[in-house]
Amino acid sequence: MRNWILPAFALLAACSASPPPAAPVEHPAAPSTTALPTTTSQATTASTPRAADAPTAAPAFVDKVWRVGASSTLQPGTTYAFLGDGTLVIDAPGGTPMTGSWRQVDGRLTMVEDGIAYPTDIVAIDASHLVLRSHNPGGSVLIPLDVAPDVPLPRTSAK
Secondary structure: OHHHHHHHHHHHHHHHOOOOOOOOOOOOOOOOHHHOOOOHHHHHHHHOOOHHHOOOOOOOOEOOEEEEOOOOOOOOOOEEEEOOOOEEEEEOOOOOOEEEEEEEEOOEEEEEEOOEEEEEEEEEEOOOEEEEEEEEOOEEEEEEEEEOOOOOOOOOOOO
16 A cells, blocks of 8 residues: 555656646747837837827917907007017017917927027916916916907017
8 A cells, every 4th residue: 555655646746746837838930029219119110100290280269369358467559469470579668579489298388488488387278268377486476368359469570
């Protein structure tokens, strides 16, 4: 009886032991994974056009004249025009129009007046209203604007 216990014990031990890890199998016909790009962005960048190459639509506030309505910080009647070429024209009643620039990058608006760039939030916008918050060194300024269809779009000299 002892003769069958030892082989039975060895058989049970072999069945419960975990198998050795499998060695990776390389197929000669399959390409090596080390030759492929290491990130998804590298692979998709090569096959899809960059965002900078695609034409972008102008923001809804561009090429319209906007007039300051009731405001505690700005002179009512002052007009803002964001021209499609990046020119910003601000004209206060009885004053000389000031020309600056504007840009919108990654959804962030910046107005440049007298060479100083002011980050600006678009608080609200629809077809006839635009509310901006300009972050000036002295504090934030809320700029409530209404479309001014009776005011012609300013013309600027070519840059």
